[in-house]
Amino acid sequence: MSPVTEAPLALKFTERSNRIEPSATMAAVAEADKLRQAGVDVVDWTVGEPHFSTPQHIKDAAISAIQNNFTRYTAVGGTPELKAAIVKRHAQDFGSRYKPEEAMASVGGKHVLFNAVQVLVDHGDEVILPVPYWVSFKDIVRYAGGTCVLLETDETKGFRVTAEMVARRVSPRTKMIILNSPSNPSGAVMPPEDMSEVMRIAAQRGIWVMSDECYVYLNYTGREFSIGSEDQYRERMIVVGSLSKTYAMTGWRMGYALAPAPVVAAMQKLQSQSTSNPTSIVQKAAVAALNGSQQCVAEMRSEYIRLRDHIVTGLRAIPGLTCTYPEGAFYVYPNVSGYFGRGGIHSPADFARRLLNDGHVATVPGEGFGTTEHIRISYATAQKELDRGLEKLRGFVGSL
C-alpha cells in the first residue's frame, strides 16, 4: 500500500463561533503580561477584579466542604440551601420577594448572562445595549444570533440611560434591553427612578430586561438598588448577580439569576447540557458568603470609595484629561481625546498602546466598550499602584 499523504486540514470553525471576538480586556492583560515577562516594570490598571483576598470565613466553608466530602454532583442550578441563601440575601438587602424556584446558580455571572441570552434571544431579535457597554454583552448576543442596537449616551450627563432614550430605540424586533448599573466600564449608576421607568416601558411592550447587577453592592451613591425589588415588573425581568466582585471571589466562579420560574427552568435545561452544576465546594462557600456577616463587603466598599476619590483627584489634575465621577464599580473612564493629534495618537487604542510601551501603564482602550475617546482604568489595586501609575501617566502625557 502506498503511504497516504494528506494535505493539512484547514481549520474551519462554526459560523456562530466566528461571530464573536476575544475580549478586549483579556487582550490588554496579555499585552501587559508580555511586557512584564520581558522584565519591564508595568503598572497594571487593566484587571477588573478586587485586589482583596476572599474573606476567611468563605474560604473555611470551602475547606470544610472538601473535608466533609461535599464533592459530588448537585442539582444543576445549585443546592436548595444555596437557592434559599440567594433569595434570602436579596430579600434582606433589596426587599425583593423571590421564591427558590425563581433562583439559580451558574459558573459566574457571565455564565448566567450567557444562559439567559441563549434561552431568550433568537436569530433576528434585537437587543438594546447602552454604550459604553461591558465587552462581553455584544458577543454573547451575537453568539445567540441576535443583533445589538446600540444606545448612545451622553458623557456630559454621566452616561445616563433614560427610559425616553430606550423608548426611541424600541422596534417590533426588540426582544431584550440590557442594563448594567453600576456600569463596567463607566462606573455610572442609574437612578432607581430611571431603572423603574425603563422596566415599565419594557413590561408594557413585552420586552425582557436583563439587569446585570454584578456591581450592585459597589454602589457609592448611598442608594443601593436592585431592579428585582420592583415586584410589579418581575414577569419580564432577569436579575443577574455575582459573588465575584462583592466577596472578592472572581476565581471561584459563582453567579446567580433571579427570574420567572419558567425562565430559570429553561436556563437550567441549557446548563444541564453544558457545565451542569457550579462546583459543589464553591456552592458551600457561596452559602457562607451570602448567609454570613456582610461586614467584609462594607469594608471593601469603603476602601474602593477611598481609592476612587484618590484616582479621580489624580487624573483630574492632569492637563488634557477629563473624567466623569464614577458612582460605583471600580473603574474610571477618562476621556483622552485631548491628546489626539499628538505623538501619532488618534484613538484610544493608540493612546493605550503608547501608554503601555512608553509609559509602562496598562489600561484598556475604549473601543472594546463601544466608545472612541476613552480608556478604562481599574482602581481595584493598592494605593501605591495608583500613585505609581499616576506618576508614569503624567510623565507620558508630558512627553507628547
Ligand SMILES: Cc1ncc(COP(=O)(O)O)c(C=O)c1O
Ligand atoms: C458588568 C459585568 N458583568 C458580568 C461580569 C462577570 O463576572 P463573573 O463572571 O466573574 O461573575 C463582569 C466581570 O468583569 C462584569 O464586569
